[in-house]
Structures are given as C-alpha cells and as structure tokens.
Amino acid sequence: MNLWARKKAGHLLIAGALLFLSCEEDITLLGYKADDRFGVYYWDIPLESSLLLIDSLRTSNISQETHRFLVGQYTDDQLGVVNAGFYTQYYRIGTLPDSLDLAVLDSVTLTLAFDNYYYGSLDDTPQEIAVYELEEALVNVLNENPLYYNNTTKPLGSLLGTHTFNQDPELLQDVVDGVSDTTYTTRMHLDMAFGQRLLDAAARASNASTVEDSLYLKYDQFIKLFNGIVVQGVQGDKIYGISPTDNLSRIELHYTLKGRKRTPLQLTFGNLAGYSVVLSDKTGSDVEGLDNLNQNFEPASGNRYLQNGVGILTKISLDNFINHPGLDTISTMIINSAELRIGNVATQPEETPIPTNAILRILDDNNRLRQTRTAADTTLLTDYNRTLNTAFVVLDDFQQGDQVILSYNKEEKTYNAFMTLFVQELYKKRVSGGTLLTNLAIFPVTPPAGKSVNRVSFPADNISLRVYFTVPVDRQAD
Secondary structure: OOOOOOHHEEEEEOOOOOOOOOOOOEEHHHHHOOOOOEEEEEEEEEEEEEEEEOOEEEEOOOOOOOEEEEEEEEEEOEEEEEEEEEEEOEEOOOOOOOHHOOEEEEEEEEEEEEEEEEEEEEOOOOEEEEEEEEOOOOOOOOOOOOOOOOOOOOOEEEEEEEEEEEEHHHHHHHHHHOOOOOEEEEEEEEEEEHHHHHHHHHHHHHHHOOHHHHHHOOOOHHHOOOOOOEEEEEEEEEEEOOOOOOOOOOOEEEEOOOOOEEEOOOEEOOOOEEEEEEEEOOOOOOOOOOOOOOOEEEOOOOEEEOOOOOOOEEEOOHHHHOOOOHHHOOOOEEEEEEEEEEEEOOOOOOOOOOOEEEEEEEEEEOOOOOOOOOHHHHHHHHOOOEEEEEEEEEEEOOOOOOOEEEEOOOOOEEEEEEEEOHHHHHHHHHOOOOOOOOOOEEEEEEOHHHHOOEEEEEEEHHHEEEEEEEEHHHOOOO
16 A cells, blocks of 8 residues: 555554654645645654763853853762863053062962852852962964863963852842842962062063063063963852953052052953863763763763763764655655754753753764864765855754754743754755765753853653655555
C-alpha cells in the first residue's frame, strides 16, 4: 500500500517508525483544507544529545560588547565549585607632577568597581580575594586584538595582598532595577614594595632625560616592565562582575611631597588587555569526569546543562530527522515549520538565574565550534543558501543576518526556536548528497557566556524537533 493510502483517516502510516512520537495530518493549521493535492503532516522527533566542554569560550574584552571581569567563588549543587578571577594590564591616566623624586610613598591601593552582575547567595556574606603580579606580559592592545579564553592561565608572580569584603547583592539589584544609581566599590591595600617600584618609575619619568627613564610614560614599554595583575577568588559564595572601564576601578599611589599629601597617581584598566578565567572543580558533581575538551559526555542523571563561564554546552544531533524512515518514502517535501523545543526546564532559585536566550552553532567533526577559516569552509557555508552566518550560526527564517534564538518561556518552562529554512536545507542536502551539518551546540548568549556564570538544566528526553511538512498526494494510491 502506498505511503499516503490512508490520508482520509488523518494519519501518516510508516511501518516500523520508532523515532517519532507522532505524525498527524493538520490541514487546518496551514490552510490546505480546500486543496486535496497536498497532504500536510507533522512529526515530533526526539533528538539525541550529550554534553561538551568547549575549549574556546572567549572572555577577553573587545569593543561593542559587555566589558566585565568576573571574580569570586560559589558552589553549584549539580556542577561543582566554580571559581573566577581576572588578568589585566594597568596604565597611568593624567600627567605627572614635578619633583616626584622627592615624593614619599604612603600606601598603594586597589579599588574595584562592581557592575550590575552577581551570581550566588543573596546573603551579605564575606568574600575573599587575592591579588598577584603577573609574571609575563599580556599582548599589546596597540598591535594586536587580544583573544583570551576562560581557561587561559598564566604564571603568577609575587602575592600583592589578600582582601576580605562584604558587598550586599541586594544593593546591586537596586542598581539593576533602576532604584539606585550608586556605584559600589571595594578597596584594599597592596604590597608597599610593588607601589615603590611604580612610584620610582614615575619619578624617573617626571624628570626624564633619557628614553630609559621615560618608560612610565610609554605604554608599549610600561607593560613590559609592569606585566599586569591577577585578581583571584579565594573563598565565598558569590561571583561578582567588575567593571574595568569604570574609572573607579584603579590602582592608586598615595604619597607625600614636601610635607603635603598630594593627589594620588592613578592607573586604570579600561581598554587594555584583560580577561576572566573561570574554572570549576567537578569532583563529586553530576559532571565529574567532564574534563576532556570536546568529548561527548553523558552524566549519570541524564540531565543536560548549559553553564556560562565554564563552557559547558549541550550538543544536539539532527540525525534522527535525516535518518527518519519516512523520508525514504517521500519524493518531495516542503517544510512549513521546524521548531526545536526543550521542555521541563528546571526552575532555578532567584539568586542563580538561568540563561534566557541561546543560539545554535554548528560543530565540526571534532566537536569544536565550526569557523570559516578556509575556502572550503566558505564553499560549505554558501551551500546552505544563507541559512548560516560566517560563524556557522543558524539564521532565523527571515535570512536577514539574525540568529535563531532559543528563548526561555518562564510560564511553560521551555526553550524553543524556529529553524525552518535550515532544516529544509538539510533535507535538500540529504536528497542531493551534500554535506550534512547535523551536529549543533546550544550556546547561551543572554547573559553573554564569557561574561557570566549562569547555568540551566533540563532532561535529555525533553529535546525534540517538531516538523510540519507538505507532500504531494499520489492520486494512484490505493
């Protein structure tokens, strides 16, 4: 009997089809009721998935994005202990006064300005950080576009100081809500020998007679002499966002000159090389063993996760669509809509919110985020008829450069996105024998993955693709 022989009964019969939940005619929804030349059906197809720990989550600050450092520590009951810190250059602002060679250093301080991001306990509890000198220089931002990642660590030099502080996250929430415009800061003292080296360099520059003496004034030379600092979380139950572009985030040299306290010399972090390192200890957690980059990992719970900062993504495969037994009996298919849906998303406490939006990025054969690096990559990209952008991100159905967004629905506890044109391209490639890009990563973007530590969990068996499609009816069917 032909595939469409029982169209009037309203069901699509495919012998032995075990990969889909339902396949029903729905002619009213798509408006074909008056035209019996077409049959309109849908499939609900469960998708296979796994976890990935990616190796390229960029955390360095570049233009036209959120400029933020992360620092602190908290314990996630499913994903382990998360620790964040940051590496940054610093450089002077303002001019140097005369006679600095007579100055006496009183103290050197580091002030950090909090931005409107925090993650962890809502209690006003103490947090401890440590500050080190950086043993090797970061890149020169005048010559290079610095790209650093969440797992890029560098050798630490001398300990410059430790600091315990309290910053009530509810006060930061007032800033987020627009109730307050206060900028909150924390301030600590640093090692006096470090401050003296800076003041000596400034004093030589204020009376410079040689190029060597003026190093404090020349950025490309200064960063070779003073490589930068590292601020690490030591203990606590929160991770905070720090604003490197706020002038309140700064190092200050407090000094006395000719018996008078003078305006401190200031060094700031804005628009310089800097990035966050976000690492996790997964021992005893649901993702213990997820340490090898780009491996397919199956947690014992069967859950799937997204975790910003650490770089845990969920990989999904569209192979169950490509290998659907019904496709072998269809000569022509027009996909009317294709919806990726994730159900039963776990509700998180207020203090640990989930990512609210994610995009779909294509993976290569090694489970890395596919990029356009060669002519062959460009050819493959164009083969998909403008349904992908140059970063191999799936585009929405308007094909105007906007990415498909998996949006969280709080009431329904779901993520969903429509990717109709991309799935249609996959079907065309299946028919024509082209390259099938069926492995995708769910990549969180709100808040930005490299500037936050938000996370979410959902069951593996709640990831599905619903495809509505139209096929011509075979009038010769029995």
